[in-house]
Amino acid sequence: xTKTTKGISRRRxxxxxxxVAGLAVFGTPHIAGAQAKVIKIALPTILxxxxxxxxxxxxxxxxxxxxxxxxAGGINGRKFEVVDRDSKGRPDxxxxxxxxxxxxxGCEIVIDGEASSGSFAVHEVVRDLGILCLHTCSxxxxxxxxxxxxxxxxFRCARQGIHDAVAGGSYAAKIAKEKGLKKWATCSxxxxxxxxxxxxxxxxxxVFEPSIEVVDQxxxxxxxxDYTESITKLLQVKPQAVYSALxxxxxxxxxxxxxxxxxxxxxxxxxxxxxxxxxxxAIKNLPVGLNTAYRYNKTFPNSPENTxxxxxxxxxxxxxxxxWAWQNYAAAQFIxxxxxxxxxxxxxxxxxxxxxxxxxxxxFGGSGITMRExxxxxINYPVAxxxxxxxxxxxxxxxxxxxxxxxEFEKQxxxxxxxx
Amino acid sequence: xxxxxxxxxxxxxIVALAVLVAIPFVFTKPSLxxxxxxxxxxxxxxxxxxxxxxxTGLVSFGHAAFFVSGxxxxxxxxxxxxxxxxxxxxxxxxxxxxxxLVIGAICVRLKEIYFxxxxxxxxxxxxxxxxxxVSLTGGDQGLRGGIPRPPFLGIxxxxxxxxxxxxxxxxxxxxxxxxQIWQSPFGYTLRLIRDNPNRANYLGVDIIRMxxxxxxxxxxxxxVAGMLLALFVSGxxPEFGFWTTSGEAIFMIMLGSxxxxxxxxxxxxxxxxxxxxxxxxxxxxGLVLGLxxxxxxxxxxxxVADFVVEWIERRKAARAPATTEHTACAKEGAx
Numbered sequence: 001x002t003k004t005t006k007g008i009s010r011r012r013x014x015x016x017x018x019x020v021a022g023l024a025v026f027g028t029p030h031i032a033g034a035q036a037k038v039i040k041i042a043l044p045t046i047l048x049x050x051x052x053x054x055x056x057x058x059x060x061x062x063x064x065x066x067x068x069x070x071x072a073g074g075i076n077g078r079k080f081e082v083v084d085r086d087s088k089g090r091p092d093x094x095x096x097x098x099x100x101x102x103x104x105x106g107c108e109i110v111i112d113g114e115a116s117s118g119s120f121a122v123h124e125v126v127r128d129l130g131i132l133c134l135h136t137c138s139x140x141x142x143x144x145x146x147x148x149x150x151x152x153x154x155f156r157c158a159r160q161g162i163h164d165a166v167a168g169g170s171y172a173a174k175i176a177k178e179k180g181l182k183k184w185a186t187c188s189x190x191x192x193x194x195x196x197x198x199x200x201x202x203x204x205x206x207v208f209e210p211s212i213e214v215v216d217q218x219x220x221x222x223x224x225x226d227y228t229e230s231i232t233k234l235l236q237v238k239p240q241a242v243y244s245a246l247x248x249x250x251x252x253x254x255x256x257x258x259x260x261x262x263x264x265x266x267x268x269x270x271x272x273x274x275x276x277x278x279x280x281x282a283i284k285n286l287p288v289g290l291n292t293a294y295r296y297n298k299t300f301p302n303s304p305e306n307t308x309x310x311x312x313x314x315x316x317x318x319x320x321x322x323x324w325a326w327q328n329y330a331a332a333q334f335i336x337x338x339x340x341x342x343x344x345x346x347x348x349x350x351x352x353x354x355x356x357x358x359x360x361x362x363x364f365g366g367s368g369i370t371m372r373e374x375x376x377x378x379i380n381y382p383v384a385x386x387x388x389x390x391x392x393x394x395x396x397x398x399x400x401x402x403x404x405x406x407x408e409f410e411k412q413x414x415x416x417x418x419x420x
Numbered sequence: 421x422x423x424x425x426x427x428x429x430x431x432x433x434i435v436a437l438a439v440l441v442a443i444p445f446v447f448t449k450p451s452l453x454x455x456x457x458x459x460x461x462x463x464x465x466x467x468x469x470x471x472x473x474x475x476t477g478l479v480s481f482g483h484a485a486f487f488v489s490g491x492x493x494x495x496x497x498x499x500x501x502x503x504x505x506x507x508x509x510x511x512x513x514x515x516x517x518x519x520x521l522v523i524g525a526i527c528v529r530l531k532e533i534y535f536x537x538x539x540x541x542x543x544x545x546x547x548x549x550x551x552x553x554v555s556l557t558g559g560d561q562g563l564r565g566g567i568p569r570p571p572f573l574g575i576x577x578x579x580x581x582x583x584x585x586x587x588x589x590x591x592x593x594x595x596x597x598x599x600q601i602w603q604s605p606f607g608y609t610l611r612l613i614r615d616n617p618n619r620a621n622y623l624g625v626d627i628i629r630m631x632x633x634x635x636x637x638x639x640x641x642x643x644v645a646g647m648l649l650a651l652f653v654s655g656x657x658p659e660f661g662f663w664t665t666s667g668e669a670i671f672m673i674m675l676g677s678x679x680x681x682x683x684x685x686x687x688x689x690x691x692x693x694x695x696x697x698x699x700x701x702x703x704x705x706g707l708v709l710g711l712x713x714x715x716x717x718x719x720x721x722x723x724v725a726d727f728v729v730e731w732i733e734r735r736k737a738a739r740a741p742a743t744t745e746h747t748a749c750a751k752e753g754a755x
Contacts, residue, residue, distance in 0.1 A: 047703035048703045048704070048705065048706060052703070055703075085699060085700065086699050086703045086705065088699075088705075089659075090657075090659050091562055091653065091655065091657040091659055092458075092649055092652075092653050092657065092659070092660065095652070095653035095654075095655070096454060096458055096653070097699070099450070099451070099454045100451050100454065100455075100696075103449065103450040103451040103454065104449065104451035116560060116561060117560060117561050117562040117657050117658070117659070120561055120562055120564050120655060121562070121653055121655055121657065124566045124653065124654040124655055125653075125654075127566070128654065140561060142561075142564070146564075146565075148565050149564065149565065191551065191559070191560050192551070192554055192559035192560045192561060193560070
């Protein structure tokens with residue numbers, strides 16, 4: 001028996017459906033790209049998983065900056081839209097979504113909110129595409145210090161390891177001298193960042209205070225849930241001070257477990273990652289007097305601009321600002337200033353020329369943060385260290401380090417590494 | 421495999437390659453090329469794994485070890501600046517085959533879950549080496565500085581269309597090679613080992629040797645997939661060799677089909693399409709993907725490709741009852 005269909009055949013319907021699906025999948029981006037009035041900013045970042053706060057706080061800060069600009073009328077009549085995409089913390093996915101944001105979504109500027117290896121993946125993509133990019137979360141110094149990585153349209157608006165090491169080492173040495181802290185131990189996550197960060201901190205602490213002696217170094221696994229073994233080892237070794245490169249949820253777990261063993265009763269603690277308000281507020285009983293690097297603080301500097309930033313940020317974000325938040329907000333300010341100076345040009349090389357060497361007054365202190373022309377990285381950003389207290393604003397008594405001192409040691413470091 | 425079967429496969433491969441090559445000229449948007457290169461790399465990984473899972477019944481949890489080995493070997497060779505791309509690819513395939521030979525010689529002596537776990541152990545061992553040998557591999561930052569693509573034989577892979585066409589050609593060559601294995605007497609011997617190893621043993625088949633052979637071939641093919649991805653992202657990263665990458669390849673096989681030759685590539689397309697579109701709209705993509713996969717597993721109880729093929733066969737059988745038996749017999753050799 002044969003079945004006949006009147007009108008449109010099923011095969012034709014299927015063909016039509018296929019064509020519509022094809023158009024929906026690969027055709028709509030053409031339409032999106034054709035909306036010339038809006039300048040799209042790509043934000044590939046980590047929005048899921050254990051370090052999602054990196055991406056969510058980056059996104060809130062970038063959106064805040066461009067929403068403020070849009071509310072003020074945009075630039076030259078042009079408005080801005082931030083298009084974010086989750087890379088899931090995978091470098092290959094970061095490379096793919098970045099290409100996709102540029103090629104498919106029509107983004108003309110990239111703010112790279114990737115951490116660590118993801119930023120190197122994005123770095124290759126943006127060098128390949130020749131698009132303007134500001135890395136905002138990677139703290140790995142070689143990303144911009146190594147001349148092989150240089151890209152004329154690529155910048156970093158984030159703190160970096162060598163600057164932190166000099167500032168942290170200088171601060172720790174001063175305390176060590178004052179309090180006679182000679183026996184030091186370290187407890188840092190067992191991966192490249194944890195080991196490099198710890199080695200550099202100790203290197204400069206010893207430069208400024210040669211009597212410092214390292215009695216033990218512990219390397220718990222990254223994302224370990226239990227630090228009892230490391231804590232009991234520290235109690236056995238009885239160091240006078242501990243440095244730790246632990247961060248995020250790992251650091252919260254370490255401090256809470258250390259509280260149970262009263263580790264901080266007789267041991268000074270120095271941390272590069274404790275200063276983020278969401279981390280500080282997540283610790284149930286934050287011990288008083290722990291030393292931490294500045295990550296963000298609403299009272300440092302105690303200025304109306306910083307208060308305004310903090311108040312605007314908490315209105316749009318679920319948490320208080322983080323280190324990544326100020327870095328992304330600062331990156332957006334560099335881009336906005338370059339767009340203003342060029343009447344909203346989206347030519348990457350024109351914008352890059354403006355950003356190189358630019359100093360922008362930011363809410364985060366000082367006379368402004370400068371994008372150094374020679375290696376496209378920021379200097380004169382906050383590198384202070386302070387001490388914890390049990391209630392908001394969590395960290396006080398910030399002590400700044402002179403940038404001239406940091407730059408002097410950075411110069412030597414670059415020579416040692418063969419970067420200069 | 422019969423001569424007509426080979427001819428049919430060759431024609432299908434040429435047509436498929438022609439379609440793939442034509443795509444960038446019809447749809448000029450670079451994002452489609454990027455998507456397809458990505459799918460080809462992961463599809464090749466899944467298809468190479470299916471030589472073990474679907475064909476031989478060896479469920480490897482550590483197949484990404486060869487994927488990452490391919491990416492790093494190729495990346496390091498290209499960064500050395502001493503070899504051209506084709507030579508680097510050949511050295512990488514040979515090097516990874518040697519690695520697979522050493523690992524396989526230990527693994528294939530074990531069965532079932534023990535085999536799965538020892539492959540996982542080797543993968544994590546290689547992953548740890550990559551993380552700790554920072555001076556060579558860049559540690560957890562990956563192979564930095566980009567992978568150079570010097571022109572060879574007049575082909576410049578710095579051009580994105582040329583890169584896409586090159587990837588499509590390499591991908592199709594690998595598919596043809598795997599198809600020949602799938603349909604060869606060696607492939608049928610592997611099916612016998614999968615279905616009834618005791619019987620294969622009684623028939624005089626050297627099971628260990630056969631398993632080792634397919635383990636090495638699968639590893640070599642996975643290294644090609646790793647190279648394609650390294651070329652695409654211009655880098656190699658330890659995440660390529662993490663257990664989740666092997667898990668994704670198994671996912672692709674489950675989503676597509678383990679018994680249909682092109683099942684894993686269908687799974688790769690589906691998974692990547694789902695991921696692509698879901699991540700645009702929500703960061704809770706894990707939840708959405710989980711629900712979709714749950715629906716497929718519980719609803720279809722087999723891979724999507726299996727379901728579609730069975731549905732087509734049922735339709736055909738309903739139309740022509742007389743030819744039902746013939747079509748059912750043909751399924752094993754279906755594309």
